[in-house]
Amino acid sequence: xxxxxxxxxxxxxxxxxxxxxxxxxxxxxxxxxxxxxxxxxxxxxxxxxxxxxxxxxxxxxxxxxxxxxxxxxxxxxxxxxxxxxxxxxxxxxxxxxxxxxxxxxxxxxxxxxxxxxxxxxxxxxxxxxxxxxxxxxxxxxxxxxxxxxxxxxxxxxxxxxxxxxxxxxxxxxxxxxxxxxxxxxxxxxxxxxxxxxxxxxxxxxxxxxxxxxxxxxxxxxxxxxxxxxxxxxxxxxxxxxxxxxxxxxxxxxxxxxxxxxxxxxxxxxxxxxxxxxxxxxxxxxxxxxxxxxx
Numbered sequence: 001x002x003x004x005x006x007x008x009x010x011x012x013x014x015x016x017x018x019x020x021x022x023x024x025x026x027x028x029x030x031x032x033x034x035x036x037x038x039x040x041x042x043x044x045x046x047x048x049x050x051x052x053x054x055x056x057x058x059x060x061x062x063x064x065x066x067x068x069x070x071x072x073x074x075x076x077x078x079x080x081x082x083x084x085x086x087x088x089x090x091x092x093x094x095x096x097x098x099x100x101x102x103x104x105x106x107x108x109x110x111x112x113x114x115x116x117x118x119x120x121x122x123x124x125x126x127x128x129x130x131x132x133x134x135x136x137x138x139x140x141x142x143x144x145x146x147x148x149x150x151x152x153x154x155x156x157x158x159x160x161x162x163x164x165x166x167x168x169x170x171x172x173x174x175x176x177x178x179x180x181x182x183x184x185x186x187x188x189x190x191x192x193x194x195x196x197x198x199x200x201x202x203x204x205x206x207x208x209x210x211x212x213x214x215x216x217x218x219x220x221x222x223x224x225x226x227x228x229x230x231x232x233x234x235x236x237x238x239x240x241x242x243x244x245x246x247x248x249x250x251x252x253x254x255x256x257x258x259x260x261x262x263x264x265x266x267x268x269x270x271x272x273x274x275x276x277x278x279x280x281x282x283x284x285x286x287x288x289x290x291x292x293x294x
Contacts, residue, residue, distance in 0.1 A: 067117030075115070075122075079163065080148050081170055082156030087178045090154055091171035092137075093164040099124055100167045101137070104175040108168075109135050145239065173229040180249055181227045188276035189256055190286065191268035197283040198266060201276060207234060212283045216290075232258065 079093040089104040099113035101124070111134055112125045124135040140149045148156040159170055188201040196213035207225035212218050223242060224235040234243045246259035259265040275282050284290070 071115045071117065075113075077164070079159045079167060079170060080156040081159050081174050082148070082150070082154045083174065083178055084153045084155075087182050088154075089171055089175040089178050090150070090156065091167040091174070092148075092150070092156060093167040095164045097128060098164070100164065101135075102167050102171045104171060104178075111135075177227045177229045180247075183253055184227075184256075188271050188273065188279070189268040190271050190275075190279075190282065191258070191266040192286050193264075193266050197286045198268070199271075199276070199279045199283055200268065201279075209234075210279055210283065212280070212287060212289070214287060216284070216287075218280065 075094045076096050077094065079091065081089070081091050083089045091100075091102040093100045094113060097112050098110065099122070100108065100110040102108045109124060112128050112130060114123045114125065114130050115121070116123075120138060120140055122137040122139050123130070123133055124137070126132040126134050138151045140152075141147070142149060146158065148158075150156060184202045186203060188199065190197065190199045192198075194214075196211055198209065198211040200207065200209045202225065205224050207223055209221040209223075210218070211220075221234070224237070224239065226233055226235070227247065230246060232245045232247045233241050236242050244261070248257045248259075249255065254270065256268045256270075257265055258268065271282070
């Protein structure tokens with residue numbers, strides 16, 4: 001039985017889930033918040049215009065206030081999901097005043113938040129008056145890729161289909177996908193259907209895919225990859241998405257199903273590293289085709 005709530009063995013217990021969604025209202029909100037964050041980051045890096053000494057302090061204060069407002073407007077009403085290099089997963093949600101930070105180790109912190117222009121820190125307070133600080137999160141914003149980076153280690157992207165109140169649920173789904181992503185590292189998979197055979201292997205950020213059709217025509221792809229709860233996404237070297245598959249995996253990790261945009265699904269079985277060393281010959285053999293190494 002295929003399902004995403006995995007009951008894998010202890011070897012899989014420590015196994016990129018950004019739950020994304022569609023919808024004009026959500027997409028508009030995301031674009032608006034990304035634009036505001038970009039504007040704030042750009043404003044903070046622009047050269048200050050020359051001013052009279054008497055007006056310098058007043059203009060500096062106004063500029064700082066404007067930048068702080070831009071940061072706050074960018075973050076309010078957003079939810080961010082991400083993981084670190086050890087596959088630890090995090091959710092960070094904002095509404096106009098409140099903040100929640102969840103981690104998949106069971107820890108969490110919530111309260112009221114504030115940011116200050118020129119200070120790369122999100123402050124969390126116990127009270128709405130922002131007088132009793134309980135935590136702080138160093139952060140930066142990658143304007144080119146619309147990424148939030150916490151403490152220089154956690155890469156977070158904005159989630160469209162979840163609200164502030166869904167932070168814990170979103171983080172749990174992300175943790176599920178992170179477990180699968182870690183499980184897939186260093187593995188090789190082969191699937192055969194009426195159109196041909198396909199092989200796939202993952203190593204670090206890299207994914208290699210080779211396919212052979214029923215006429216023996218060969219195609220291959222080298223790309224970057226990531227997973228969220230719904231999709232396995234392939235990227236070019238500039239991290240521009242080039243293809244996306246829906247995915248599902250068996251409880252014991254033995255079968256991986258990939259579904260393309262047309263709704264066609266291929267079931268892939270894991271193969272040994274020995275078989276993967278000559279994967280092209282393996283694919284031809286799986287289709288009962290003759291293979292001559294060039």
